[in-house]
Amino acid sequence: MGLPATSELRRRLRDSYDLDRFYGETMGLQTGDTREGTLRALAALLEASRTPYALIGGVAVQLHSREPRTTRDIDIAVPTFADVPREALELAGFVYEGRFPHSDNWRAPGPGTRADRTPVQFSAEDVGIADAVARAHVIDLEAGLRLRVATASDLVILKLAAAEEPRRRSSKRQQDLADVTKLVEEHPEISKALPDIEHRIATIGMKIFTVKLDVNVGSDRG
Numbered sequence: 545m546g547l548p549a550t551s552e553l554r555r556r557l558r559d560s561y562d563l564d565r566f567y568g569e570t571m572g573l574q575t576g577d578t579r580e581g582t583l584r585a586l587a588a589l590l591e592a593s594r595t596p597y598a599l600i601g602g603v604a605v606q607l608h609s610r611e612p613r614t615t616r617d618i619d620i621a622v623p624t625f626a627d628v629p630r631e632a633l634e635l636a637g638f639v640y641e642g643r644f645p646h647s648d649n650w651r652a653p654g655p656g657t658r659a660d661r662t663p664v665q666f667s668a669e670d671v672g673i674a675d676a677v678a679r680a681h682v683i684d685l686e687a688g689l690r691l692r693v694a695t696a697s698d699l700v701i702l703k704l705a706a707a708e709e710p711r712r713r714s715s716k717r718q719q720d721l722a723d724v725t726k727l728v729e730e731h732p733e734i735s736k737a738l739p740d741i742e743h744r745i746a747t748i749g750m751k752i753f754t755v756k757l758d759v760n761v762g763s764d765r766g
Contacts, residue, residue: 547681547693553607554685560606563614579603582652582662583618587691589636590620593629597622598680598694600667600702605723608696609730617663621676621694621702625668638664645711646670672701696731700724700738707748717752721745 547553561580583603590597598604601619606612622628628648634640637653639661652662667673676698684690694702706712707720728734728741735741 547607547683550683550685553683556606556609556612557603557685559612560603560614563612564616579616579618579662582664583691584689585636585652586618586620586664587689589629589632590692591690593632595622595627595629596677597627598677598692598698600676600694600699601665602723604694604699605703605727607691607693608699609726611726617665620664620666621673622666622668623674623677625666627668628666646709667702671705672698676702696727697734697737700727700734700741703727704744704748707752714752717748721749721752 557580564579598621599607599619600621601617602613602615603618606615625643625648630640633650639651639653641649641651643649646667648666648668650664650666651658652664654661676694677692679695679698680692681695682690682692703720703724707717707724709717712720724741724745728745738744
Protein backbone atom coordinates (compact mmCIF):
# COMPACT_ATOMS: atom_id res chain seq x y z
CA MET A 545 0.00 0.00 0.00
CA GLY A 546 2.82 2.34 -0.94
CA LEU A 547 2.97 5.66 -2.72
CA PRO A 548 3.58 6.09 -6.46
CA ALA A 549 6.84 7.23 -8.06
CA THR A 550 8.36 10.51 -6.96
CA SER A 551 7.58 12.15 -10.32
CA GLU A 552 3.88 11.33 -9.89
CA LEU A 553 3.89 12.67 -6.32
CA ARG A 554 5.40 15.93 -7.56
CA ARG A 555 2.66 16.19 -10.20
CA ARG A 556 -0.08 15.59 -7.63
CA LEU A 557 1.26 18.27 -5.29
CA ARG A 558 1.73 20.69 -8.18
CA ASP A 559 -1.87 20.19 -9.32
CA SER A 560 -3.06 20.71 -5.74
CA TYR A 561 -1.05 23.94 -5.43
CA ASP A 562 -2.52 25.17 -8.73
CA LEU A 563 -6.01 24.59 -7.32
CA ASP A 564 -5.02 26.51 -4.18
CA ARG A 565 -3.82 29.46 -6.24
CA PHE A 566 -6.97 29.44 -8.35
CA TYR A 567 -9.12 29.39 -5.21
CA GLY A 568 -7.12 32.24 -3.67
CA GLU A 569 -7.41 34.38 -6.79
CA THR A 570 -11.13 33.70 -7.04
CA MET A 571 -11.68 34.67 -3.37
CA GLY A 572 -9.40 37.69 -3.59
CA LEU A 573 -6.99 36.37 -0.94
CA GLN A 574 -3.45 37.62 -0.40
CA THR A 575 -0.86 35.74 -2.48
CA GLY A 576 2.07 36.15 -0.09
CA ASP A 577 1.32 33.01 1.92
CA THR A 578 0.85 29.72 0.12
CA ARG A 579 0.37 26.21 1.41
CA GLU A 580 3.40 25.20 -0.65
CA GLY A 581 5.70 27.57 1.22
CA THR A 582 4.25 26.63 4.59
CA LEU A 583 4.56 22.90 3.88
CA ARG A 584 8.23 23.30 2.94
CA ALA A 585 9.02 25.35 6.03
CA LEU A 586 7.10 23.00 8.29
CA ALA A 587 8.70 19.84 6.86
CA ALA A 588 12.19 21.30 7.33
CA LEU A 589 11.37 22.37 10.89
CA LEU A 590 10.00 18.94 11.84
CA GLU A 591 13.06 17.18 10.42
CA ALA A 592 15.48 19.57 12.12
CA SER A 593 13.75 19.13 15.49
CA ARG A 594 13.57 15.33 14.98
CA THR A 595 9.86 15.36 15.62
CA PRO A 596 8.10 12.01 15.05
CA TYR A 597 5.17 12.83 12.76
CA ALA A 598 2.97 11.81 9.84
CA LEU A 599 1.34 14.11 7.32
CA ILE A 600 -2.41 13.46 7.37
CA GLY A 601 -5.50 15.35 6.18
CA GLY A 602 -6.11 16.73 2.72
CA VAL A 603 -2.46 16.97 1.66
CA ALA A 604 -1.87 13.30 2.46
CA VAL A 605 -5.10 12.33 0.68
CA GLN A 606 -3.84 14.22 -2.38
CA LEU A 607 -0.58 12.25 -2.39
CA HIS A 608 -2.53 8.99 -2.29
CA SER A 609 -5.05 10.08 -4.98
CA ARG A 610 -4.88 10.71 -8.71
CA GLU A 611 -7.50 13.49 -8.79
CA PRO A 612 -6.41 16.97 -7.62
CA ARG A 613 -7.68 18.06 -4.21
CA THR A 614 -7.44 21.47 -2.59
CA THR A 615 -7.32 22.19 1.13
CA ARG A 616 -6.51 25.22 3.23
CA ASP A 617 -5.08 23.30 6.19
CA ILE A 618 -1.93 21.31 6.82
CA ASP A 619 -2.66 18.47 9.23
CA ILE A 620 0.12 16.75 11.16
CA ALA A 621 -0.15 13.71 13.45
CA VAL A 622 2.25 13.39 16.40
CA PRO A 623 2.17 10.69 19.11
CA THR A 624 1.49 13.12 21.98
CA PHE A 625 0.89 16.85 22.30
CA ALA A 626 4.22 17.04 24.13
CA ASP A 627 5.85 16.12 20.78
CA VAL A 628 4.66 19.37 19.13
CA PRO A 629 7.91 21.39 18.69
CA ARG A 630 6.50 24.58 20.19
CA GLU A 631 9.75 26.46 20.67
CA ALA A 632 10.92 25.75 17.12
CA LEU A 633 7.52 26.76 15.69
CA GLU A 634 7.51 30.04 17.60
CA LEU A 635 11.09 30.83 16.59
CA ALA A 636 10.09 30.25 12.96
CA GLY A 637 7.21 32.71 13.31
CA PHE A 638 4.28 30.29 13.59
CA VAL A 639 1.52 31.65 15.83
CA TYR A 640 -0.14 29.45 18.45
CA GLU A 641 -3.96 29.61 18.42
CA GLY A 642 -4.86 27.21 21.21
CA ARG A 643 -5.79 23.64 22.07
CA PHE A 644 -9.03 22.18 20.80
CA PRO A 645 -10.61 18.79 21.66
CA HIS A 646 -8.52 16.88 19.13
CA SER A 647 -5.85 19.30 17.91
CA ASP A 648 -3.20 21.91 18.70
CA ASN A 649 -3.78 24.80 16.28
CA TRP A 650 -1.23 27.17 14.74
CA ARG A 651 -1.00 29.69 11.89
CA ALA A 652 1.81 30.05 9.41
CA PRO A 653 4.08 33.10 9.63
CA GLY A 654 3.61 35.96 7.23
CA PRO A 655 2.60 39.62 6.84
CA GLY A 656 -1.01 38.91 5.84
CA THR A 657 -4.07 38.82 8.05
CA ARG A 658 -4.89 35.71 10.06
CA ALA A 659 -7.34 34.52 7.38
CA ASP A 660 -4.66 34.82 4.69
CA ARG A 661 -2.17 32.56 6.48
CA THR A 662 -2.22 28.76 6.30
CA PRO A 663 -3.72 26.94 9.31
CA VAL A 664 -1.56 24.14 10.75
CA GLN A 665 -3.20 21.54 13.00
CA PHE A 666 -1.36 18.97 15.11
CA SER A 667 -3.44 15.93 16.11
CA ALA A 668 -2.30 13.61 18.92
CA GLU A 669 -3.37 11.08 21.53
CA ASP A 670 -6.35 9.86 19.52
CA VAL A 671 -7.56 6.77 17.63
CA GLY A 672 -4.88 5.47 15.26
CA ILE A 673 -2.50 8.42 15.66
CA ALA A 674 0.49 6.58 17.12
CA ASP A 675 0.21 3.79 14.52
CA ALA A 676 -0.01 6.31 11.68
CA VAL A 677 3.18 8.01 12.85
CA ALA A 678 5.02 4.70 13.29
CA ARG A 679 4.06 3.42 9.82
CA ALA A 680 4.49 6.68 7.88
CA HIS A 681 6.15 6.59 4.46
CA VAL A 682 9.31 8.72 4.20
CA ILE A 683 9.59 10.40 0.80
CA ASP A 684 12.20 12.78 -0.61
CA LEU A 685 10.31 14.79 -3.21
CA GLU A 686 13.24 17.04 -4.04
CA ALA A 687 16.18 18.78 -2.39
CA GLY A 688 14.99 20.30 0.87
CA LEU A 689 11.58 18.63 0.90
CA ARG A 690 11.30 15.39 2.84
CA LEU A 691 7.84 14.35 3.99
CA ARG A 692 6.59 11.61 6.29
CA VAL A 693 3.17 10.63 4.97
CA ALA A 694 0.56 8.40 6.62
CA THR A 695 -0.33 5.23 4.71
CA ALA A 696 -3.63 5.13 2.81
CA SER A 697 -4.98 2.56 5.28
CA ASP A 698 -4.09 4.70 8.29
CA LEU A 699 -5.62 7.75 6.61
CA VAL A 700 -8.88 5.84 6.23
CA ILE A 701 -8.86 4.90 9.92
CA LEU A 702 -8.24 8.53 10.95
CA LYS A 703 -10.81 9.90 8.51
CA LEU A 704 -13.45 7.44 9.73
CA ALA A 705 -12.81 8.51 13.32
CA ALA A 706 -13.17 12.17 12.30
CA ALA A 707 -16.36 11.47 10.35
CA GLU A 708 -17.85 9.77 13.42
CA GLU A 709 -17.13 12.79 15.67
CA PRO A 710 -20.54 14.37 16.37
CA ARG A 711 -19.01 17.72 17.37
CA ARG A 712 -17.52 18.28 13.90
CA ARG A 713 -19.50 20.32 11.41
CA SER A 714 -21.64 18.23 9.08
CA SER A 715 -19.80 19.60 6.03
CA LYS A 716 -16.44 18.53 7.50
CA ARG A 717 -17.75 15.06 8.30
CA GLN A 718 -19.09 14.70 4.76
CA GLN A 719 -15.67 15.66 3.36
CA ASP A 720 -14.02 13.07 5.62
CA LEU A 721 -16.37 10.41 4.31
CA ALA A 722 -15.78 11.50 0.71
CA ASP A 723 -12.02 11.17 1.28
CA VAL A 724 -12.51 7.67 2.71
CA THR A 725 -14.56 6.64 -0.32
CA LYS A 726 -11.93 8.03 -2.69
CA LEU A 727 -9.08 6.22 -0.93
CA VAL A 728 -10.98 2.90 -0.85
CA GLU A 729 -11.74 3.21 -4.57
CA GLU A 730 -8.11 3.91 -5.48
CA HIS A 731 -6.66 1.37 -3.05
CA PRO A 732 -8.73 -1.86 -3.20
CA GLU A 733 -6.36 -3.51 -0.73
CA ILE A 734 -7.90 -1.35 2.02
CA SER A 735 -11.15 -3.32 1.75
CA LYS A 736 -9.22 -6.52 2.42
CA ALA A 737 -7.54 -5.03 5.49
CA LEU A 738 -10.83 -3.49 6.71
CA PRO A 739 -13.56 -5.92 5.57
CA ASP A 740 -16.37 -3.93 7.24
CA ILE A 741 -15.40 -0.66 5.54
CA GLU A 742 -18.43 -0.44 3.21
CA HIS A 743 -20.82 -0.99 6.12
CA ARG A 744 -19.06 1.66 8.21
CA ILE A 745 -19.19 4.19 5.36
CA ALA A 746 -22.92 3.59 4.91
CA THR A 747 -23.63 3.75 8.65
CA ILE A 748 -21.67 6.97 9.21
CA GLY A 749 -23.21 8.52 6.10
CA MET A 750 -26.70 7.82 7.42
CA LYS A 751 -25.82 9.36 10.81
CA ILE A 752 -24.51 12.52 9.16
CA PHE A 753 -27.60 12.75 6.94
CA THR A 754 -29.89 12.31 9.97
CA VAL A 755 -28.10 15.04 11.93
CA LYS A 756 -28.24 17.40 8.94
CA LEU A 757 -31.93 16.62 8.42
CA ASP A 758 -32.69 17.33 12.09
CA VAL A 759 -30.85 20.67 11.88
CA ASN A 760 -32.74 21.69 8.74
CA VAL A 761 -36.10 20.73 10.24
CA GLY A 762 -35.27 22.69 13.39
CA SER A 763 -34.36 25.74 11.27
CA ASP A 764 -37.66 25.53 9.38
CA ARG A 765 -39.59 25.44 12.64
CA GLY A 766 -37.77 28.52 13.89
